[in-house]
Structures are given as C-alpha cells and as structure tokens.
Amino acid sequence: xxxxxxQKQLNGVNGPLxxxxxxxxxxxxxxxxxxxxxxxxxxxxxxxxxxxxPDKGSIQVADEVWFDAAKSxxxxxxxxxxxxxxxxxxxxxxxxxxxxxxxxxxxxxxxSVVDELLEIMDIGQLxxxxxxxxxxxxxxxxxxxxxxxxxPSLLLLDEPFSALDRGMRSRLQDYVLQAHxxxxxxxxxxxxxxxxxxxxxxxxxxxxxxxxxxxxxxxxVFANHEVSGKFQFTGEVVSIEEQGFLLIIFILIGSDFVKVxxxxxxxxxxxxxxxxxxxxxxxxxxxxxxxx
Amino acid sequence: xxxxxxxxxxxxxxxALSIVHVDVKGQHFSAIIIDTPVSKPYxxxxxxxxxxxxxxxxxxxxxxxGHISLRNKINGKISKIDKGALLSKVTIQSVLGDITSIxxxxxxxxxxxxxxxxxxxxxxxxxxxxxxxxxxxxKSGA
Numbered sequence: 001x002x003x004x005x006x007q008k009q010l011n012g013v014n015g016p017l018x019x020x021x022x023x024x025x026x027x028x029x030x031x032x033x034x035x036x037x038x039x040x041x042x043x044x045x046x047x048x049x050x051x052x053x054p055d056k057g058s059i060q061v062a063d064e065v066w067f068d069a070a071k072s073x074x075x076x077x078x079x080x081x082x083x084x085x086x087x088x089x090x091x092x093x094x095x096x097x098x099x100x101x102x103x104x105x106x107x108x109x110x111x112s113v114v115d116e117l118l119e120i121m122d123i124g125q126l127x128x129x130x131x132x133x134x135x136x137x138x139x140x141x142x143x144x145x146x147x148x149x150x151x152p153s154l155l156l157l158d159e160p161f162s163a164l165d166r167g168m169r170s171r172l173q174d175y176v177l178q179a180h181x182x183x184x185x186x187x188x189x190x191x192x193x194x195x196x197x198x199x200x201x202x203x204x205x206x207x208x209x210x211x212x213x214x215x216x217x218x219x220x221v222f223a224n225h226e227v228s229g230k231f232q233f234t235g236e237v238v239s240i241e242e243q244g245f246l247l248i249i250f251i252l253i254g255s256d257f258v259k260v261x262x263x264x265x266x267x268x269x270x271x272x273x274x275x276x277x278x279x280x281x282x283x284x285x286x287x288x289x290x291x292x
Numbered sequence: 293x294x295x296x297x298x299x300x301x302x303x304x305x306x307x308a309l310s311i312v313h314v315d316v317k318g319q320h321f322s323a324i325i326i327d328t329p330v331s332k333p334y335x336x337x338x339x340x341x342x343x344x345x346x347x348x349x350x351x352x353x354x355x356x357x358g359h360i361s362l363r364n365k366i367n368g369k370i371s372k373i374d375k376g377a378l379l380s381k382v383t384i385q386s387v388l389g390d391i392t393s394i395x396x397x398x399x400x401x402x403x404x405x406x407x408x409x410x411x412x413x414x415x416x417x418x419x420x421x422x423x424x425x426x427x428x429x430x431k432s433g434a
Binding site for chain 2: 246263265267
C-alpha cells in the first residue's frame with residue numbers, strides 16, 4: 001500500500017495552484033493520472049520520486065516513510081526505490097544500450113537482470129548500439145528497461161509514449177504491461193490519452209486544479225456523461241467553419257481528425273481549443289475490417 | 293440539437309437493449325438504447341430524462357397518410373424556414389416547444405413547405421438519445 005498526502009503551492013501555467021492530493025494506492029495496481037496541462041499531474045510524480053518536496057504531507061510506501069513534513073523526513077531520490085520514465089528519452093549519449101542498463105545496477109543487484117530486461121523489452125540485438133542510431137520507440141524501451149534495473153517498488157511514467165506514433169505507442173504499452181506483470185510493479189502513469197488509460201490502468205484519477213476531481217475504474221470515470229449514445233469520445237476543437245446556419249466543426253480525437261456538422265443553437269459559444277464530448281447513437285456507425 | 297425534458301413511463305428490455313418510453317408534455321417518445329435498468333439504474337418509470345435528437349435526424353411530413361415506421365411523430369406548425377443553397381433549417385412549433393429540422397432545400401421546395409403549414413416532425417427510435425436530468429449531461433467531459 002502506498003499512502004500519499006501531498007500539499008504544495010505550485011506556480012502553474014494559469015497562475016498559482018494549490019495542489020492538495022490524498023491517495024491510497026494498492027500494491028500491484030496500475031494507476032493513471034489524467035488531467036489538463038497545469039492540473040498538477042507531473043508534480044505528483046516528481047514529489048513521489050523526490051525531485052520536488054511537498055510543503056506539507058507524507059509519502060509512505062509499504063513500511064517505509066519517504067517523506068514526512070512534520071518529522072522532517074525527506075529521502076533523497078536515489079534512496080527511493082522508484083523507476084521513472086519521461087516523455088523525452090533521457091539516455092546517456094556516450095553509452096551503448098547495455099551500458100545504460102549496467103550503469104543503473106547497484107552493487108547488491110544481480111547483474112543477470114540486465115539480460116532479462118534486454119530480452120523482455122526486445123532490445124537484446126541492440127546491446128552495443130548507441131542512442132543516436134536508435135528510433136524513438138527503441139530509445140523509450142531502453143529508458144524503460146533502465147528504469148527497471150533496480151527492480152523498483154514503484155514505476156512512474158510521465159506521458160512516456162506521447163512522442164511516438166500510434167503503432168509504436170501500442171507496442172510500448174504492451175511492453176510496459178508485461179513488465180508491470182513480470183516484476184509485480186506498482187505503476188503510476190500520467191497520460192492525456194483516454195484510450196491508453198482504458199487499456200493500461202485499473203484505476204484512474206482525474207486531477208483538476210491540483211485536486212482529485214474523480215477517481216475509479218476508467219470505464220466509470222470516463223463513461224459518466226450519462227448520455228445514451230454509445231459512440232462517445234472526448235476531443236478538442238481544432239477549427240470551426242461557418243456555412244450558413246451550419247457549422248463544420250473539426251475535432252481532434254486522439255490522433256484522428258473528425259468533421260462534425262453542428263449548429264450554433266446546438267453548440268452555443270463553442271470555440272477553438274474547447275474540450276468537447278462527441279456522441280452519436282450506437283446505431284449509426286458502420287464497422288469495417290481494415291487489418292493490413 | 294433538440295432537447296426536451298420528460299419522464300420515463302416504461303422500459304422494455306431484451307438482452308442488452310432497451311426501448312424506453314418517455315412522456316414529454318403529453319407527447320409520447322420512444323428511444324432504443326444499448327443499456328438496461330441494470331447497467332443504467334436511472335432507466336426506470338418516473339425518472340426525469342432529457343430526450344435529445346439532432347436536427348438532421350428530424351423528418352418532416354405533410355398530409356401524411358397510411359402507415360409509417362417512424363415511432364416518434366409530433367404534430368406542429370412551421371414557424372420559420374431558413375433556406376440555404378443545399379440545406380434548410382425548418383422550425384416547427386409544437387407542444388414540446390420549438391423543434392428544429394434540417395432537411396434539403398430541394399425537399400422544402402418539392403413539398404411546398406411554407407410558414408404556417410401544419411406538419412409532422414418524425415424521428416426514428418434509434419436516433420433518440422436519453423440523458424438523466426441532473427447528471428453531468430451533454431457538456432464537455434473530463
């Protein structure tokens with residue numbers, strides 16, 4: 001069990017933000033944190049990793065206290081047993097793949113874990129390769145393997161796949177899920193991608209302005225619009241073209257664009273950049289196989 | 293988007309599907325949805341719901357005789373026609389309030405639709421959405 005009580009005054013993109021988050025996370029759970037930019041998602045991960053100190057509160061992982069403001073306990077990041085993977089690949093340019101992993105080994109670690117991880121992440125053949133010749137997906141697999149060398153009790157992922165194309169993202173998600181299972185990890189992932197959250201996590205937490213706005217299984221958290229249209233997505237308005245009394249609304253849903261016909265009466269003061277729900281009855285869509 | 297508040301009068305379920313009957317100011321509506329009272333507890337007699345359907349799904353009939361498979365039929369009077377090159381927006385005054393329909397301008401001309409005409413607005417059962425009143429209804433999601 002991981003108990004987090006985190007309070008911190010942050011300088012968010014939209015001005016000061018009071019982060020106030022209390023969470024209990026079961027061992028072995030895969031938790032996702034969802035929210036708009038500036039809602040405090042990354043700060044939560046950074047505080048758990050010890051890269052940022054809360055003003056008040058505590059972080060307890062199993063029996064270990066990593067942070068306690070009242071008792072002035074604040075373990076250094078390297079003393080916290082966490083693996084951290086960021087969106088941008090933070091590999092050492094002067095080390096080959098195997099070197100990256102070996103560098104993370106501590107004296108007491110069994111060196112065989114390096115080969116095991118090379119195999120799980122399917123990067124064994126890249127052992128002697130240097131980062132500059134790796135693809136984005138390969139780099140991120142190396143970063144992931146390196147984060148797991150010390151068999152962390154907690155894996156923290158900060159939008160780890162958002163720079164990758166969809167096919168690669170899907171494969172990386174599978175690697176992470178496999179590692180999560182094989183190593184019995186507790187994983188906390190920050191993600192903007194609802195499909196990813198559905199696929200990966202048992203529990204999702206929606207942060208709004210530094211507070212937990214919703215929490216639960218992804219199906220419950222994202223399916224509570226309570227409209228009976230089952231063909232339902234959230235997206236962002238990219239452009240609006242007026243054509244007489246009609247609007248042609250371009251909406252980005254995941255990495256796909258859709259065009260939707262609407263009217264001013266229907267959508268009111270809709271503007272570019274708005275987050276929207278797009279719903280249709282489940283009876284309308286047609287389904288067609290497009291496997292290669 | 294046409295949206296009216298009503299009360300559920302009956303729910304018929306079969307497997308994962310339900311046909312929900314709703315009374316809106318004395319006007320009967322039916323909606324078929326992929327949910328049941330088990331998956332969505334608000335689906336019961338007496339619950340307040342919004343009945344929602346898109347303008348482009350509203351069929352207009354004039355002097356309709358014989359049988360028609362559309363279950364949702366509302367009598368009204370045309371109060372406004374906003375003609376575009378291809379599409380027209382027809383506003384129909386009814387017991388529900390205004391119903392907006394978008395149909396082709398071609399259809400408006402062919403049927404000779406004019407302001408003041410008595411017409412029927414019709415919506416297929418599978419085009420009607422429901423949303424419980426008071427819930428996080430149609431607005432942008434988290």
